[in-house]
Amino acid sequence: MEVRLAKLGDMEGVKELLRKYHRDTISDEDRPDGFVTTAITDEQLAELIEKEKGVTIIAEPSDCGPDKVLGFCFAAPWEFWETWPLFRHMMDIIPDYEFEGKRLVLSDTYQYGPMCVDRSIRGTGAFEALFFASLDQFRERFPIMLTFVNQINKRSESAHNNKAHMETIGTFDFGDNHYFLMGICTDASEKYAKHI
Template sequence: MTYSNIHYRNAKTADIAQLLKLEQQHLNDELSQAGSMAANMMQGQALTKVQLTKLIDEHVIAIAELRGEIIGYVIAADWSFYTANEKQTKRSQSSIYQYISAKLPELSLDGRALTTNNSCQYGPIWVAPSVRGAGVFQKLVEYLCLQLTANYDYLVAYIAEDNERSFAAHTNKANMQVIDFISYQQSDYYLLARATNTEGEK
């Protein structure tokens, strides 16, 4: 199979039905664990139609499409989107997103402090098993960065310590760097970040 005709674009409302199906089908996929809101909200709950609509309208869902089918997607949003959804699910006020965002001023990448204004939360990302190893993961992340560079300098993700596959993918293929290691509610996570401007000009 040739992958030269894979198209990368921003998701539209017409894609929501496919995205809902993929969220349900691949909720527990290993590569969806990086900063996955679904993992942090009510366990076993995928993103809803309302949430996907808001992400498409106000934030970014980048997709990879092959012959009309979505074969990969990645989400990035302002920190306020995640903390607002946590409040709606009535989770503890000391949510992981609030915990991470509060730590950001202590963290830096390439000598520059991270803030909720110059960074956004990244994840989840999913790539169809049939096209893994074909460069879709890397190209999705690069495309996402192009969409974000005007508004954000950095992407920030968290990955469970035991999710070795996701950690390897993000450090080796997405050029993310470890900026901290945290413990939250008896679980351990890597915090990773990367610049959205791959030219290093920001």
């Protein structure tokens, strides 16, 4: 298993995993363990991979054909996300919150997520490996990473609190959903980095 930045050749694998765990297409069996709600076009995904270097994957290398993508997480500066209504809302409210005793400044932060790990490798450390590899990728550019977790997604809440060591900064609502706003300093990647 390898944790690395995605290339354009990984796009189909990322899309397949996203389809498997997206709210609109997930199976009834998988739904209780959480789902992804963010949709992304091929053009946006290609930009995220190539321009933002914002897709980190965990993959099973293959000698014949593309590597098998078993997990991914997305991350990018807010400018990338601003056309998604939920992220636009987050951009508006973030300056109202404090983190580590200081009021948040949007330009010091970027947005991570969605994150997705195939059921076959959950609970193996794959989540942490992916999380801290992505955090490390942005360490030079931003001091703070922010994300949202839907309050009904208890597995994701537990993983982000207990395994990723993220801090719950506050809560907010958008549409009919209730979210936690979570944050972490990007230099935590040095302390907690895990290799798989």
